[in-house]
Amino acid sequence: MSANSPNTSTLTISPLVTKKKSKDYFQTPPFAPHNTQQNPQHHHRLFSSPNISKTTTTTATNSAHPLSNEDEEIPLTQADKLRLWRHDALMQHHYVTAIYVGDKVLSLTDDPNDAFWLAQVHYSNGNYQIARNLLSGPKFEDSVSCRYLAGLCLIKLEKFDEALDIIGEVNPFKADHSIKNPDGGIKLEASMCYLRGLIYSKQNNFEKAKECYKEAVLVDVKCFEAFSELVSNHLMTPDEEWELLNLLNFDDADNNNELVKLLYTTRLNKYKNVNLFEEAEQRLKDEYSLNENVDILLSRADLLFIQCRFQQCLELCEKIIQKDELNLSVLPNYLSCLHELGGKNKLFLMAHKLAENYPNHCITWLAIGIYYFSIKKTNDARMFFSKASMLNPNFGPAWIGFSHTFAAEGEHEQAISAYATASRLFPGIHLPNLFLGMQYLQMNNLTLAHEYLMSSYFICPTDPLLLNELGVLYYHRAQLSKAESFFQRALGAAKNLDSDAKAWSSIHCNLGHVYRRLNIHDKALNHFQKVLRISRKDVNVHSAIGLLYLKIGKISKAIEVLHIALSIQPNDPIALDLLNKSLESNLHITNKKLLSDNLSLTGVRQSSNIAFESSSSSLPPKAQVLQTPLNKPVKNLKFIGEDKKRDLDLIVEDLKRGEDSSDDDDDDDEIMEIESD
Template sequence: MAPNSPNNSTLTISPLVSNRRARDYFQTPPPIERRRVHSTHRIFSSPNRQNTVNVTNSLNLNATSAIDTAVDALPSKGLPLPLPSSSFDESQLRPEESINLEDVPLTQADKLRLWRHDALLQHHYTTAIYIGDKVLNMTGDPNDAFWLAQVYYAKGDYQMARNLLSGTQFEDSVSCRYLSGLCLVKLERYDEALDIVGEVNPFKKDHSVKNPDGGIKLEASMCYLRGLVYARQNNFERAKESYKEAVLVDVKCFEAFNELVSNSMLTPDEEWDLLAHLDFDDADNNSGLVRLLYTTRLSKYRNVRTFEESEQRLKDEYSLEGNLDLMLAKADLLYVQCRFHDCLDLCRRILEKNELNLQILPNYLSCLYETGGKNELFLAAHKLAENYPNNYITWLAIGIYYFAIGRTNDARLFFSKASILNPSFGPAWIGFAHTFAVEGEHEQAISAYATASRLFPGSHLPNLFLGMQYLQMNNLTLAQEYLLSSMSVCATDPLLLNELGVLYYNRGQLSKSETFLQKALLAAQNLDSGAKAWCSIHCNLGHVYRRLKKYKLAISHFEEVLRMSKTDANIYSSLGLIYLKLGRISKAIEMLHSALWIQPNDPIATDLLDKGLEANMKVSSRKFIEEHEDTDDLRPRLSKHRGAIPETPINKPAKNVRFIGQDKRKDLDLIVEDLRRGEDSSEEDGDDVMEMESD
């Protein structure tokens, strides 16, 4: 395989391993006794030099010469030991002989490369640049240009690295093209970077060719870089395809895999389908480990049991108990299941091990918001601002804190900054949209949520929030479309199920509404959701049963709400209306007085109380007449009785209330009918004001 083949990695041109066969170094040697090679760690010249051994060209990989036995005897740990240069006559070796590599002299360029590379590893960039420049002038080797450019890149001098690699003599080097494109991305010159790496993969599409050196194929790295460029240009569909191609070319290209799954660029089904098509044989004898690790990173909306089995195997078979990445994967599962308290506890344990672990922070910050941890949010944002002042996670944390304390405009600025720094960061887009939604600016909120929905098809949240916005705008058709789309991704979110219950309630499909609300209640119970979720669902079920005339069930759900929160005027008004319908006038008046004590200007509670007091007066009057209908002084007694009725500041005559006949029950039914048909209030009016709770 050619030195510049896209199926190679940069290991083939590394001074540390350039003359060591990758299969001997990266594969575990068979457990047989071998002779030890007496040598120190040596570094040899670039494979492009004629006087050195090329890993893929000069060596016969199928040969069974004595050199195999000698190389296999090298230590399995520490720095790799290279093979001797091509000036060494390996045909003279015998299997039983050991090799003393110290006898093989290093060239002048080899020694300079050693000096340059060690300076780079020790971050002595001035030294590495000084020596690397001399090596490049002496050899003109593209590989020496690559390593000198690596020094400039590590130093942050991207323009110098780009200028160095722009020479025509380096155009045929895949590694130089890759690093040149990476520099252009850092310089935000995306069109130029795309010209370097190509708009599509210029290499052969046969990904079955194995990498002989154990590193990451340069072709895969080029595909990843192409996806990075497209993402910076907000062409996320092309970015997604490039990332997928990168990980299909080489499963070891975790950068591309991570971009796909961590940014929810694929739907849950697409993620699992991609996993099924990955060639884990590229990872050699680590294929089983890599497969399990990748499985734990996939969407937690699907195949939870598979995730749990993979997690357990990694702990048992590979001793990864307590590994931070496994803990991060578990935190993702808890967050998706809305188990915010459990997720928060796990996040805190992770931060105890690594207090500035940026990967856990989106879940950690979201859980703090959900559980009301404003003080902890402030401390987290403050710590991030000190340590990572220019990181998008820092801006997200500050935005969430300001949103939590009600400073919506400030929060919007910080969410916007985070989304600019990283356009692929979903939480920033959703937070930005929330700032419009909370202020009732539906059009702006819908625009931001729609962008998030397009960018992150693997998350159910954007479509859920879109459905909620359209529901508030009473556009039930679009609300149903987005809510059902969200449900196709995640069918267990209590908030989503609650919103579907509200949707069908507003459509008048009360049986469907009851079904979804019962599912929401069950999900909230199973996931140990907070009291807020319970209150909302119980309240909505109470309204559904009220409309279904299942008054006892309605009362039980409303009373459940009152056990958790006694400050909801809407609940007392709803109970007052139900007790009026049941003929329990005194109880209705008590509930309505409670509603007005909480919210004195509530027009519905005021109107219902007027009707209740009027109904109570009529019933009392009827009872008085029945007791004294044979007496002669009925009129003055009735007048005296009316004078005994308690007066309230909100008492006023009811309109169109009729008093008919001797049947007290019928009389009350007529009063309730008047309540329904009255000019100032009705059951329908009550439904409009005592709305279902949509979070």
């Protein structure tokens, strides 16, 4: 197969294998002992060729791989020896040597392969423009490897349109992808597809980038760069990820096909098919002894984070950090867990450590932003999140953090704009659409709230926060049965996650309000009591319980509970007005009883032909005092039970709109607590 074929890799043109024959093989250099005096003939070259000489090879391998007569060595040419010198210098990062020798090799041969390796030295040394100039010209245009490296240099120079001209807007090698790579490396065709996707991503054309990345990994499953871009940046929905996995040809990995498939399975989205992930994880531990491999631990941390098991996720992240102190891949989950669990000191320390070691990395600015957001310095946090997103426009946590800063300040329009950008950039995660739905819900735009919440629901139908928000949506739509269903599912999901009960107390509160509206008072009281067992300082819950006692006629209990609410927050308007209603109701009941007693006394006097009006002076002093409200009712005063058309649920609405309001759609909005942060 031609060295310039897109179905080969750069191994084909590597100077480590020369004079290729049917029985050539790639040889790993033997282990170099520290005591070189015991091996005076040991060669210290990092890389060796099996075609150097029969004597050298036999000595270097301690006669472990003697050459047969069929493999008679052909002496290396002058150019071959220079190539090995250049390559060994490159591997040891002796760039001046590699450039000097590589230039002489290219002058001797004028071979595109030698131009590629010399440009590779310049690229490794950061001389992208020199490498690009070296690869320009018609004599190198037919070399696939030269075109690939030239495109890579132009991307580093941010000349994306020129890079696309060299790489091509579409794959020029589209053919049968089943052609196997004979040298065991990554097909150059797949690498060029990946590079094309990288260019489109830099140009913010994410749909085309996604298609190019998919084509790259379909051409050669060993092109992990493309697979990682798809998965890490959430460019596909969970269904699309699993569909792609089923289309991949793992035979490209030869006898590692099963291992690679299991590894790729653990990298997929954890929103669905968790059982398949756990099966793959277990097989990697049992069959391949990868129990403590960092990537396997990272996949488990992703699952725990999605399941909101923040404490367990934090512990696993800390275990990974102990193995690899500055592992950047684990930090987004680690930082988020610290924020969720209030670990401000650890956030501060990690931010400083990252600033010392990675001052220009997006994860550093993310860590600083999360720290400032945790200590309520929202403006400072926004600045650092913005810096992180500028350093890496595809960095999802930075975009979501940036959006949160606007949401925390009630800046709905700016928050919606930022969340919408995150939703467009990362279609594979449900969080941006969830937060968009929450923002529209707070703005009382129920139509758009429903649209975004359902989009999030199709991606991740098991998130308790999402289920709770859907319940709130249907509550505001007065679809109480649907609201009850989603709240119950949210409660079940929260229990299954084994998360902190305090985090989901608002679901009990919301269920209490649903049952109150459905007049199922015992269930409503039960859920409100569960909230109080978690937090007894919630004035809204005490007010809601007082309202329930008012509805069922337990006035004295209502007064008692509302007094507790006012002891927590003395100026709470809801509790104050409900207490006034309770006291008025209690007064009305007392007056009715006294009136009944009064009428009995009046009947006795009427039998003696004594007028009731002239006998008021003979009533007990207490009765005389309490007669006044009955004879002269207070203006606009309405007692419970007097106006049967009036529902007690309107009490809270009266507090906001006045006595004459009869709109019940937004009942008890001030009392109802929503888990929306």
